[in-house]
Amino acid sequence: MRKPSEMFDRDYEWSALSRFITDEQPGATLGVVSGRRRQGKTFLLDAACRAEEGFYFGATEATDTESLRRISAALTAHVRPPTPYHFADWSEVVDSLLALGAERPVPVVIDEFPYLVKANPELPSIIQEAFRPLREQRASSRTRMLLCGSALSFMGRLLSGNAPLRGRAGLELVVRPLDHRLAAEFWDITDPHLAMKVNAIVGGTPAYRREFARGDSPSGPEDFDDWVVRTVLNPETPLFREARYLLAEEPDLRDTALYLSVLGAVADGNATRGGIASHMERKATDITHPINVLEDAGLLHKDSDAFRENRPTYRISEPLIAFYHAIMRPVWDQLERPGSASRVWQASRRRFVSKVLGPHFEQVCREWALHHADPDLLGGLPARVGHGIVHDTRARTGHEVDVAIVGIPDGSRRPPLLGIGEAKWNDTMGAAHIERLRHIRELIARGGRYDTERTRLFCFSGGGFNDKARAEAETSHDIRLIDLPTLYGRA
Template structure:
């Protein structure tokens, strides 16, 4: 099956879906497709269904009886039956679904928004499991059943532990957000600084260009501020309230006020549980559940410190939520009044640089170091990239390391390959390099680093001539600017 020309990237996802759709053999098989909202999962599955002549049903949030009625009507339409199927239970519906490949060739059957059905009918996964059992396969046809949904905790639980469908799936596909390079290509932004600023707001979610901004993209550095005012901070545009809706759409988040407060604390720069608790005026133990739930639904991540095992950092996974809490939420009353966006945006510039772009630039630098940099850049094969904190007992302080690269050196040993500092809006010079040299000396004294550990300066504003001259003759010093992040290795 040829990938539709209007589908951007998704080559891996398309090849896996088409492989699954055309699996030979007479038995019915199961696949699970998940991913955060607005990533194009439905678009992918609809394209596969159309290309293969399969059946697709998109569930809605409703009762079991109404869902069965909708499903029976859709299945009868696909089977060209004159009247809808009238199912009284999902046992009957699933049995009939398993017979749609009655022409003897593999046929795709997609149930999109599966969590809606599972919520109204908790026994449905067990019913599907029973239909896939070897004892029932003699009455099945070669259906390639795909269950899809955005509720990550429920979709992940379908195949986990003692879940009924564990061990039944021949495909478990997660559709990710576009990384920062693909996002720039998708948005057709060629200027690296404009691409990163845009990514710091909308991330790599494809729908935010198409459905939410109607292809309104920043035309360059001079248009970026105007684009933010007209496309993001404009109360008449869908993107304006999207961050709020993202939480409202998650079925696991019952107390949205609490979860918004936790996200606001993280967006304000509180990465540790203790700092989040202090920001909210709560006990640290009270946050175990909300933090776990936010992780389960994919809205925050949990990253261990590169140098201290007992320390870790929480980060928000969706840039639009960071932007909302740092910029929009404090000025929500003004932003709801038409025409106030340009003034609010001018006042928000310091917060945008410190709370949004700065941390986002550091994260992009870590992603580049992990997935895009060539092994020669680090002096070995990378296995992990994280941020970390290094204690300095002599000065009774600690030093933050934005990028710590661990991996396998050329001699085959595990090593700290590189440490780096990231500054978005600051020209980096010898002072920044000397700071990294001091941190490397501290780590070398502990046996964590060596003289071969490389020093990396990441800057969105450039480097002094003195630093460039030194780096030109020293391979252990690496300078990475925005253009290299987007176009080099």
């Protein structure tokens, strides 16, 4: 399929859809496409239908009867049969959709599929029966049916465990946000320092630039503060209330106040389950369910401690939600008053650096090590990249490691620790930071969990490095200095 010229990137997703849709083998096939809202799933699938003259149906929150009436009208407009369709049930709908692929592979998209299932919980079972092996309507069709949804908790259950559609799908495609490099390109930002600050607020969600900010991007580093005021903190723009709507749109989040409190606790720096519970003045058992629901919804992510078992920490997955809770929610009443945004932002910039930008920079460093860094630079291919606390039992203190790069174990040997790193957004890093990492490496070696024979030391900085740090890096084979241009592939 020919990708539309106006579609930014999504080469991987388009290629996967193209292979699935244009597959000439006989028999109808089923695919599932999911992803958080505003990532461009609808644009992607609608473009695929246009490219191959397929059928696209976008469901809405409606009764089962109304949805049947809508899809009857939509399919009538698409096929133009002698008499209009009037489907009595979804079995008739699915068989009619399978009939579209009688002569050639045809994409059929049912977008926002969770809305239909909410009104008719039997729909997955109906599709399961329609796609039963050896069933004539399926065998004689080459319809490529794609079920799409933004409710991650629902879509995750669609093909899992004993779900009716488990084993029926030939494609499982997740449309993810753009990473920090693609996001900078998408926002037309060439300055890495500015790109990181913008990414810490809006992440890699395409709709936030094109629709929500109406194409408004900072013209340069000096325009960043004004850009924040006129877009994210401006009550007239959709970005202003987007973080609240993201939460309200999740079907499994009923007690919104409780979930807002959990996210607010995490945004305030309480990363452990106990810390979240203490911040909310509740028992740890009371917050287990909301944490699990937020995880399933893709709004909260659990990270394992690289050095301590059963000690996970939590972080907010969507940057805009983290920004909302750290900056906007505490002063929401002031921000709703016209003309207050500039005053609020001037007083919030320090909090933005400590609560939003700093933690986001650390996460980008971890993602760079896992997905972008040359294995030769790391000393091997990473199996996972995390962070954690290394305890010094003699000094009775703990040392935080921002980036822990764990390699692939070789047979029965301990997993190799390829590298440990410290990430500082504002600081100019020097020899003291390197010495701290050396000390931590010695503590890890004493613990015996990892093979530290070839562990490298990584300094990640948004503020640069002093001459002593650069001199050490030049003379030592195990020290790596990673600046912003390197993170953005512009070194």
